[in-house]
Amino acid sequence: MAAVLRRGIKFISFGSSQVFSGGCKHGKTSTLSSFSSSNRNSSSSSKIKVDLDSSTGIAVMKFQNPPVNSMNLEFLTEFSIGLEKLELDKSCRGVILTSAQPKIFSAGLDILDMYGKTPEHYEEFWRAVQDMWLKLYGYSKITIAAINGSSPAGGCLVSMASDYRIMADNPRYRIGLNETQLGIVAPFWFKDTMVNTVGHRTTELSLQFGLMYSPSDALKIGLVDQLVPEENILSTATETMTKWLDIPDHAREISKSMLRKPTVDRLLASRDADIKNFVSFIAKDSIQKSLGLYLTMLKQRKV
Numbered sequence: 001m002a003a004v005l006r007r008g009i010k011f012i013s014f015g016s017s018q019v020f021s022g023g024c025k026h027g028k029t030s031t032l033s034s035f036s037s038s039n040r041n042s043s044s045s046s047k048i049k050v051d052l053d054s055s056t057g058i059a060v061m062k063f064q065n066p067p068v069n070s071m072n073l074e075f076l077t078e079f080s081i082g083l084e085k086l087e088l089d090k091s092c093r094g095v096i097l098t099s100a101q102p103k104i105f106s107a108g109l110d111i112l113d114m115y116g117k118t119p120e121h122y123e124e125f126w127r128a129v130q131d132m133w134l135k136l137y138g139y140s141k142i143t144i145a146a147i148n149g150s151s152p153a154g155g156c157l158v159s160m161a162s163d164y165r166i167m168a169d170n171p172r173y174r175i176g177l178n179e180t181q182l183g184i185v186a187p188f189w190f191k192d193t194m195v196n197t198v199g200h201r202t203t204e205l206s207l208q209f210g211l212m213y214s215p216s217d218a219l220k221i222g223l224v225d226q227l228v229p230e231e232n233i234l235s236t237a238t239e240t241m242t243k244w245l246d247i248p249d250h251a252r253e254i255s256k257s258m259l260r261k262p263t264v265d266r267l268l269a270s271r272d273a274d275i276k277n278f279v280s281f282i283a284k285d286s287i288q289k290s291l292g293l294y295l296t297m298l299k300q301r302k303v
């Protein structure tokens with residue numbers, strides 16, 4: 001399925017950035033295409049529900065990949081295509097990212113896509129992770145993460161790549177880049193995204209220990225911008241988006257690009273090398289062993 005979706009993607013250039021253009025031949029992608037014909041347009045691909053209110057310009061992308069919204073190849077591909085469709089839709093000015101799963105925003109990258117697979121699979125998977133981050137971090141429209149549950153590793157990356165983060169104030173939830181706890185390493189562009197969000201020293205500690213923060217600690221270090229009672233998260237995200245929409249798009253967009261483009265360009269300049277690094281790193285026996293152990297612990301509910 002993911003391979004079919006990927007064949008429907010055409011690459012187009014905006015300046016130095018390569019971005020997606022969703023092809024509509026495949027049934028799944030075409031369901032994402034008709035956002036602008038009436039005030040409220042809903043579309044539900046299998047893993048992400050998209051709801052665009054063209055009277056307000058606000059779209060909600062709701063992750064629905066049970067049980068924990070882990071980001072596998074199919075999810076990542078749908079996410080990138082969905083973002084691209086909204087970016088091309090003139091009636092959309094901002095996107096709220098949230099989860100349909102209780103207690104989980106996203107469990108991060110799907111560990112099963114990094115365990116026991118072929119080098120070709122790892123390569124395709126990593127390219128899809130890169131595509132998603134490049135799209136989201138360099139997104140021209142406003143993005144707000146409404147983090148209504150735990151958000152480890154890749155889930156934290158998605159949150160940090162958004163313009164503003166609102167987290168549900170539930171002391172049981174956790175957010176952070178915990179890769180070292182799995183015996184793996186956050187790549188340089190995960191690290192860059194965190195440095196840009198919370199600063200160098202906090203990132204040094206966070207990444208080396210693989211720290212996961214409670215909502216109140218995440219607020220203290222600036223990993224999230226605001227805490228709200230869980231039941232208010234979507235209404236607060238919508239109100240906040242309305243304030244962002246008061247700013248003229250072109251001025252906000254140029255300011256965002258000025259701050260983020262150097263980070264995006266760093267990966268764009270070394271995508272193939274980064275994929276090669278990932279494939280050789282993840283395929284190592286010692287790394288596979290670590291991931292295998294972590295998966296066993298997850299299954300035994302020891303994580």
Ligand SMILES: CCCCCCCCCCCCC/C=C/C(=O)SCCNC(=O)CCNC(=O)[C@H](O)C(C)(C)COP(=O)(O)OP(=O)(O)OC[C@H]1O[C@@H](n2cnc3c(N)ncnc32)[C@H](O)[C@@H]1OP(=O)(O)O
Binds near residue numbers: 277
């Ligand atoms: C020179 C060297 C250069 C270095 C080069 C670097 C190269 C790059 C290296 C690699 C970089 C990789 C970057 C990785 C990023 C990631 O995102 S890794 C994923 C990290 N995620 C986690 O650690 C989360 C683990 N999950 C949890 O903590 C919990 O599941 C939860 C999210 C808090 C939810 O808890 P709960 O509601 O109690 O659900 P569970 O019962 O634990 O889980 C339900 C089932 O889901 C499975 N599952 C959970 N998370 C994942 C996942 N991420 N992937 C796949 N599957 C997952 C879990 O096993 C359960 O399955 P079942 O037992 O079958 O029900």
